[in-house]
Structures are given as structure tokens and as C-alpha cells.
Amino acid sequence: MSQDIFAHLRGRVIAALRELLPELPGDAFARATVEPPREAAHGDMATNAALVVGKAARQPPQKLAAALAERLMQAPEVAEAAPAGPGFVNIRLREDFIRAQLPAILTAGEDYGQGAPKPGRVNVEYVSANPTGPMHVGHCRGAVVGDALAGLLAKAGHDVTREYYINDAGAQVQALAYAAYWRYLQALGTTLTEDEYAQLIPGGLQYRGDYLVPVGEALARHHGDALAEANTVHGPGMAGPDRWFAEVRETTVAMMMAMIRDDLAALGVRHDIFVSEAALVAEGKLDQAEAKLAGQGLIYRGVLEPPKGKTPEDWEPREQTLFRATDFGDEVDRPLRKSDGSGTYFANDIANHLGKLERGFAALVHVWGADHGGYVKRMQAAVAALSGRTVPLDVVLTQIVHVVKDGQPVRMSKRAGSYITLRDLIDEVGRDAVRFTMLTRKADAQMEFDLDLVVQQSRDNPVFYVQYAHARCRSVLRAAGEPTGLATAPLDALSDPAELALIRRMAAWPRLVEAAAAAREPHRVAFFLNDLAADFHLLWNKGREDASLRFIQEGDPEGTRARLALVAATAAVIRSGLGVMGVAPVEEMR
RNA sequence: GGACCCGUAGCUCAGCUGGAUAGAGCGCUGCCCUCCGAAGGCAGAGGUCGAAGGUUCGAAUCCUUUCGGGUCCGCCA
Incomplete structure (x- = not known):
């Protein structure tokens, strides 16, 4: 049977309805759902x-519900089925069916x-x-949400490719190359000041962070002063861009990407493929797309x-090459x-998407x-056009993260060079806390990242709360001598409402994976784990x-094994969920 | 001017793609514990889901209008 007991019971419901209403077409039941009721x-x-088929069956829903309930009573999983309200059927499961989920969980383990x-x-x-600098907090949320979403989709059964599109063509x-060249001149000992240099280049000096110092030093190491022009006033000075630009640009982008990959590795985020915008253009993908x-x-x-x-000051009519995005819903x-x-x-991103489509993604x-956000419709329009409306493009938008410490907001500005980097954040609170916390809010809601709360050991901190539940499970299993073969343990001893509630919660995990993946909402996993941890801590x-x-239980080996099965299953489901989020479970606190 | 996102308890947020009497944590109130199975436990109060219409058996959820906040708006990415 399916791991998802809701899908399983839905099968029972539909089979019963087919018997009751043999004249209805098969798709008449498509809208029928089986879900947990709000009211326990x-x-x-x-x-x-x-309710859903009442109209097509030309029967009052309440009457149909009564007949359906009667049929469902005969299903082996069902303890009680009763019509309710305008035509619902409420189902209470047999406790032994609920208990029987434990062997299923233990057999599957983290899977x-x-x-x-x-x-x-x-x-x-x-x-x-x-690739213009180290990753900062804003990138971090997108990285974690994307990585967890990819993990979630994989968990739901999709064949997932994780991709990084390098914007290295604009x-x-x-501007980055000019900034790196400045560091190169510095490495050679120029006496030119930063502001003087900024005057010399187009657009001014945009990237002033010292992370470019090693790039300048590397260039000086490899090229000596060959990329500079000797100058009597301040020593090494700027040469014509044709002498150095291509080389500096290439070296700088390569070093920045190496740094970003290191940052991603530190966060535990991985990609299967990196696609370069510049390479796409060079191979003519843009022309092909056009x-x-x-x-x-x-x-x-x-x-x-x-x-x-609001008309921009410098607006004037201008003839351009345009794509008919309006044919596909854009404004x-x-x-x-x-x-x-x-x-x-x-246009370059269209080329990127043509490349994806050619690689056969569904x-x-x-x-x-x-x-x-304003860019979504046009990209969807382009993908619709390129794929003949066969391939959907879903966009998950992540809102701003405000980092707070000691109740004070910490501001960041990438181009000024003073900002909270991803590394700062990881060093401060740890990779797992960063990842988990980034998923404790819907992606599209603004988030306050409280550096103090995230390391707090209290109920307020979901990272701690969930890890603590897992640690407690592991502590019990260690104390019991790491028992094996729990999947075959007799389970009759499990009858307390809190024990059964815990199993019910775990049994909802497959359904949650499916629904969260379909909605592209990885944050639901974090909320599920928090609820699961609450059920466990309650017990x-x-x-x-x-x-x-x-x-x-001293003197009751059978009852003990039943409870250890429950504990081991809880630990397995927590690990399963943390695995989707890319968070490592802990064996003990501290 | 327009597009997109968000308005749910005092605060921070969920709400399972339309289900029944809208939930959690914090805070508040009242009890209990001070136990290494530690880094608290139990219970309670608290809501016209921003507002007004509409769709239908049924709306926090979908549609229209409106108010408030955010993001964005022709060769920046």
C-alpha cells in the first residue's frame, strides 16, 4: 500500500462510491478528498x-454520505465512519491500523x-x-529555500537537477573587473588614491570590498607589471583596457566563483550544474532563441x-527589438x-531557458x-513561447531578510563592501541554525533573522526544539542499548492518546511531502517538524x-520494545524531514 | 498611473490550493514543579481573518471594488 494513509483511505472511499454509483463516469470522483479534519x-x-458527487449522482449528499459511511465501516482500517454536517463522512481509524504505521516507518527509515x-x-x-563578491544574507535565503525545495521535490519523487546561472556577462x-584592476595596481604599489582611480573609470569604483585584494595580488603574481602603464607621478598606473581587461575579467570572475562555491559549500548547498551567461552568448544561444x-x-x-x-526624466521614444510578451499574458x-x-x-535569460528546454526538462x-517580482510574467511568457506552452515555469520569490542583533538591525550594502556575509552568519550561529531558520517563514514573507534567538536553547527557537526532540530520542535509544529489530516488535502496549497522536503525526508526513512539493513550499517541512517535536516533547x-x-519500563521488555519502536520511528521521521531541509540531526545537545 | 506580494489574537507567524466551532509560539492571568527524562509543566482569557459586495451546499482561501504596507515598472542584473 501507499505510505500515505490518506491516499490509501481515499482509495477505499472511491472504491465504495463506485459500488454505490456504478453508473457514474470514472472522473466524477476526481474532486473527492480525504484529509484530516480541523476538529480532532x-x-x-x-x-x-x-458532497462532491452528490449533484452528478442526483442524490442528496447527506443520504449518499450515510450510504458511504456504511460501506466504509466494513474496511479493515476503519473503526467508525459516520455521516456529518452537510454530507461529510468522518472516519475514525482502528488503533491497530495506526500502530501498524510504525513498522512501515521503521522499515523505510529516513526514506x-x-x-x-x-x-x-x-x-x-x-x-x-x-559573481561580484562573497554571498550575503539575502543570497543565503534564496540558496536555502532553493536547496530545500530541490530536496523536497526529490523527496516527492521528482528527478531534480539543481542549477546555478552565472550572471557573468553584464x-x-x-565594473567588477575595473575594481579588481584597482587592487592590482595597489599590489604593484601605485600611489594613486582610491578616489583618483574612481575618477578615471566608467561608472566609478563600485566594488570597494577588500575581498578583491587577493585577486589583485594574484594578478600581480602572474603578470608582474605587464598589465599596467608606468607613470612618473604615482608609479604603476592604468593602461588602456584593451591591454588588460579580458584577462582581468576572466581571472576575477573565476576567483569570485571559487569564493562563492566555497560559501555554498560552507552552507551545505550544492548544484549539479553551473551555466555561464557569457558562455551561452558566446555559443550563439541568444541568436538561436531570437x-x-x-x-x-x-x-x-x-x-x-x-x-x-511617473515618467523618467530622460525618457524619449526609441525603436527597439521587442518580444511579443503580451501574447502570453504580460502587460x-x-x-x-x-x-x-x-x-x-x-534576452540572455531567454537563451538560458532555451538551453534548459533543449536539455529536456518537463x-x-x-x-x-x-x-x-516584476520579471516573472515576461519570463513565463518567454518559456511558454519557446516550449509551445508545454513546460511550466514556477517562480518562488523570497522576501528580504533583516538581520537583528541585540534588538538592533544590522544593515548591509554589497557594493560598499561592508555587509553581513554568509560566512559571518554561519560563523555566528552555525550552518544548521541558518538553514533551519531561513525555512521558518513562508518564502514570500519578510523575515527577521534574530541572531540571539537562533542560538537560544528554549521553546521559542524551533531549531533547538526540533533538534532537542531528536537528541532525546537518541538518548533513550542509547540508554536502551541501541536495540535492533524494532520493526517486528509487538505494539499493543501503545495505547495512550499522546502515543497515538505521535504516530498519527508521523503518518501525515508522506502526505505533507506531496502537498508541500506541489505547492513549492519547503517551509511547511519546518512547521511539520516543529509540530512533530511538540507531540514528542508532550509525551x-x-x-x-x-x-x-x-x-x-523495568520488568516489561515487551512494552519497552513497543515504546522504543515509537521513539526510533520518531527519530527516523525527524531525520527524514531534516534531510529535506539539509540540516544535520544531532545526537545530543551541546 | 500600472503590475506583483502581503494585511489572520497585544506581538511573531501557520492555516494542508474551497470544508464543519480559524490554530501555534511568545506575551498576559492562574495553578504546579525546581525533578539531570535538565535547558520547565498544566489550564485560561484573548478574533466581525483590513473593509464592502459577489460566486455556492460551504469562503481566511476564488472574483470585483476599496483602504493600508512592501517590491518593481524602456538598452540594471
Whole structure:
């Protein structure tokens, strides 16, 4: 049977309905659901099936519900089924069926909740930071959400490819090269000041962080003063860009990417593939994409309307190469070429997506910062156009993270060079706390990252609370001598409501994986684990009051094994969930 | 001016893609414990789900309008 007991019971419901209503077509039951009722008093599960098919069956839902309930009573899993309200059927499961989930969990171990393989490969693109400096807190949230989402989709049975798109082709990278060149001149001992240098270059000196110092030193090591122009006033000075630009740019991007990969490794985030924007352009992917769209009549030369309301000062009508994004739901058509003929960021990203489609993905998912929100529709339009509307693009937007310490906000500014790096954050609170905390909020909600709370050992801190539950499980199992063969332990001793509630919670894990993956919402895993930990701690606390509920019972080896099975299963489900989040479970606190 | 996201308990947030009497933690109130199965436990008060219409058996959830907050808006990525 399916690991998902809700899906399992839904099968029972639909089979019963087919018997009751043989004349209905098979798809009449598609909208029928079996889910946990809000009100626990209503039982373990409730189905709306009678409400959903009542109209098609031309029967009053309440009557149908009564007949359905009667049938369901005969199912071996069901202790009680009763019609309720406007046509629900409430189902209470037999306790031995609930207990029987434990062997299933223990047999699967950390794989519990793993969905059956799904057809079609899914590409998840995340992080994709410019290679212009170390990762900071903002990147970090996208990295964690993306990595956990990829893990979640894999858990749900998808074949997932984790991808990083390197934005190494634009003006930012040019500015970066100029900034690195400044560090090179410094390494050679120039007396030029930072401000004097900023005057000499286009756009000014944008990246002033000292993380470029090693790049300058490396350039000086490899090239000596060959990339500079001797100058009588301040020693080594700036040479013509054609003498050094390509070399400096390449070296700098390579070193920045190495640094970003190190940062990602420190966070435990991994990618299967890194795609370079510059490489895509160099191999002509942009031209191919444009030709493909042009072949469908989706490219034209035209002039856009000025934006309504606030018109930019320097706005003037300009003829551009435009993509008919409006044919696919966007508000306006979007430009593909800059005036120098190179692709806009959008155009290059279309090339990126053409590349993905050519690699045969059935679904594309992106994790972007909320500042890219306005960009979603045009990209979806492009993917729809390139794929003939067959491949969906889902975008998960992550909102800003405000880091707080001692109640004070900590601000960051990447280009100024003074900001909280990912490394700072990891050094301060640890990788696992960073990852878990980043998932304790819906991606699309702003988040306050409280450095003090995250390391606090209290109920307020979900990281601690969940890890503590796992540590307690492990502590008990160690004390019991690491028992084996618990999957075959007799379980009759488990009858306390708190024990059964814990099993019910664990039994909901496969269903949660499925639903969270479909909704692209990894934060649900964190909330589930928090609830699971609460159920476990509750039982633990009851054991402090009532010795008969303790896990290890002197003189009752059978009852002890039943409870150890419960504890081992709890530990397994916590590990299963933490595994999706990329958080390592701990054996003991501290 | 327009697009997108968000408005749920005093605070921070969930709410399982439309289900029944809307939940959790913190804070507050009242009891209990001070136990290494430690880094507390139990119970209670607290809500017209921003507002107004609509869709239907049924709406915090979907649609329209509106108020408030955020993000963004032609060759930045």
C-alpha cells in the first residue's frame, strides 16, 4: 500500500462510491478528498466525497454520505465512519491500523515519505548571484529555500537537477573587473588614491570590498607589471583596457566563483550544474532563441509607450527589438537588444531557458529575490513561447531578510563592501541554525533573522526544539542499548492518546511531502517538524508525571520494545524531514 | 498611473490550493514543579481573518471594488 494513509483511505472511499454509483463516469470522483479534519473530535479523517458527487449522482449528499459511511465501516482500517454536517463522512481509524504505521516507518527509515518516481525531469535554479563578491544574507535565503525545495521535490519523487546561472556577462561584471584592476595596481604599489582611480573609470569604483585584494595580488603574481602603464607621478598606473581587461575579467570572475562555491559549500548547498551567461552568448544561444521566436512571428521592431504616471526624466521614444510578451499574458512587450546590439538581461535569460528546454526538462522552477517580482510574467511568457506552452515555469520569490542583533538591525550594502556575509552568519550561529531558520517563514514573507534567538536553547527557537526532540530520542535509544529489530516488535502496549497522536503525526508526513512539493513550499517541512517535536516533547513530559508512560519500563521488555519502536520511528521521521531541509540531526545537545 | 506580494489574537507567524466551532509560539492571568527524562509543566482569557459586495451546499482561501504596507515598472542584473 501507499505510505500515505490518506491516499490509501481515499482509495477505499472511491472504491465504495463506485459500488454505490456504478453508473457514474470514472472522473466524477476526481474532486473527492480525504484529509484530516480541523476538529480532532471529528475523527482521524474526513471526506467530502458525498458532497462532491452528490449533484452528478442526483442524490442528496447527506443520504449518499450515510450510504458511504456504511460501506466504509466494513474496511479493515476503519473503526467508525459516520455521516456529518452537510454530507461529510468522518472516519475514525482502528488503533491497530495506526500502530501498524510504525513498522512501515521503521522499515523505510529516513526514506519514509519518499514518493514514487514521477515522470519528467524538473530543473530548479537558485542562488544565481552575480559573481561580484562573497554571498550575503539575502543570497543565503534564496540558496536555502532553493536547496530545500530541490530536496523536497526529490523527496516527492521528482528527478531534480539543481542549477546555478552565472550572471557573468553584464555591466556589473565590467565594473567588477575595473575594481579588481584597482587592487592590482595597489599590489604593484601605485600611489594613486582610491578616489583618483574612481575618477578615471566608467561608472566609478563600485566594488570597494577588500575581498578583491587577493585577486589583485594574484594578478600581480602572474603578470608582474605587464598589465599596467608606468607613470612618473604615482608609479604603476592604468593602461588602456584593451591591454588588460579580458584577462582581468576572466581571472576575477573565476576567483569570485571559487569564493562563492566555497560559501555554498560552507552552507551545505550544492548544484549539479553551473551555466555561464557569457558562455551561452558566446555559443550563439541568444541568436538561436531570437531566431526561434522570430520564426513564430513574435519579434518585431517597435516603440514602447512611456510608463504611465511617473515618467523618467530622460525618457524619449526609441525603436527597439521587442518580444511579443503580451501574447502570453504580460502587460507590455519586452526589449531584447541594447543599442549596442548585445542582449538585454532578459534576452540572455531567454537563451538560458532555451538551453534548459533543449536539455529536456518537463518543468522549470526558479527561486528569485522579491525585487525580481516584476520579471516573472515576461519570463513565463518567454518559456511558454519557446516550449509551445508545454513546460511550466514556477517562480518562488523570497522576501528580504533583516538581520537583528541585540534588538538592533544590522544593515548591509554589497557594493560598499561592508555587509553581513554568509560566512559571518554561519560563523555566528552555525550552518544548521541558518538553514533551519531561513525555512521558518513562508518564502514570500519578510523575515527577521534574530541572531540571539537562533542560538537560544528554549521553546521559542524551533531549531533547538526540533533538534532537542531528536537528541532525546537518541538518548533513550542509547540508554536502551541501541536495540535492533524494532520493526517486528509487538505494539499493543501503545495505547495512550499522546502515543497515538505521535504516530498519527508521523503518518501525515508522506502526505505533507506531496502537498508541500506541489505547492513549492519547503517551509511547511519546518512547521511539520516543529509540530512533530511538540507531540514528542508532550509525551516525554507526560512520562515525567506518569512513570507508566516512560519509554524504558523495568520488568516489561515487551512494552519497552513497543515504546522504543515509537521513539526510533520518531527519530527516523525527524531525520527524514531534516534531510529535506539539509540540516544535520544531532545526537545530543551541546 | 500600472503590475506583483502581503494585511489572520497585544506581538511573531501557520492555516494542508474551497470544508464543519480559524490554530501555534511568545506575551498576559492562574495553578504546579525546581525533578539531570535538565535547558520547565498544566489550564485560561484573548478574533466581525483590513473593509464592502459577489460566486455556492460551504469562503481566511476564488472574483470585483476599496483602504493600508512592501517590491518593481524602456538598452540594471
